[in-house]
Amino acid sequence: MAFIRKRIVLPLFILCVISLGLFLGGFIVFSDHVSTLQAPDLTVPADGIVVLTGGYSRIEGALELLKNKRGERLFISGVHASTNRNELQRVTGGDATLFECCVDIDRSALDTVGNAAESVKWANANHYKRIIVVTNNYHIPRTMFELQRASRDIEFIPYPITNTNLRDGNWITRGLVVRVLLVEYVKYVGAIIRYQLPARLSDVTTSLLHRIKG
Known part of the structure; x- marks a missing residue:
């Protein structure tokens, strides 16, 4: 039994660690990206x-x-x-x-x-x-x-x-900013996942995301 648990638990633990690493890595990339966005060149007006x-x-x-x-x-x-x-x-x-x-x-x-x-x-x-x-x-x-x-x-x-200038990268030291970015990152990832799911599962995912305030 212990051997079976080891064969199941260890791969699951490794998978969780990898998933967490990917999530945190994606969050850092996302946050750095949005905190350095700048206004586009609008020399040519839009419609x-x-x-x-x-x-x-x-x-x-x-x-x-x-x-x-x-x-x-x-x-x-x-x-x-x-x-x-x-x-x-x-x-x-x-x-x-x-x-x-x-x-x-x-x-x-x-x-x-x-x-x-x-x-x-x-x-x-x-x-x-x-x-x-x-x-x-x-x-x-x-x-x-x-x-x-x-x-x-x-x-x-x-x-x-941009309401708060975060281009110096200090967003990670500001709790409220991190919270806002994290909530938006979860919604962004959820939106991407939602369109990859079958219609019924997509509806469930949308319902769950609507419960996240912000």
Whole structure:
């Protein structure tokens, strides 16, 4: 019996150690990548701009791009149902005239998957083929993954919003930052795995990921 346990337990232990090493290694690579993301060269304007809600700094950054004519229209995805246009314009400090003429608001998207679906619908309705995507730097990988899953015909240009400068690599010493990055990394890995699973298992994985706050 001891021999059988040894033959089972030891390989499982080794597998767990290897899996943990790969997970931690992937997390470090992911964190270093998102903490050093920079704004793209937008010398040539895009057709439109999409911003995913999750912080007013994202919307403010997207409005600045719209003001500077980096895109024809702005699509704000995932706005809370109780937030009206005037309130959003006032809180973000956006120009009222610009808001009225060139900003579209989506209130149906509840998560990044929904943001991607609604953004693609908006782009297709406007016949846009080149879209600037504005969201926080740590959210860029998962956002781009979901958008590219939703459409292969549109060029998505990531525009990261950075609330905390982590380019010196000191993110690993900041507990709150590590937590945010770890949660987002788990969601990112989960999104990749989800699309490799059969439909039924994919639905279960999606349900579990929705329970992770953030």
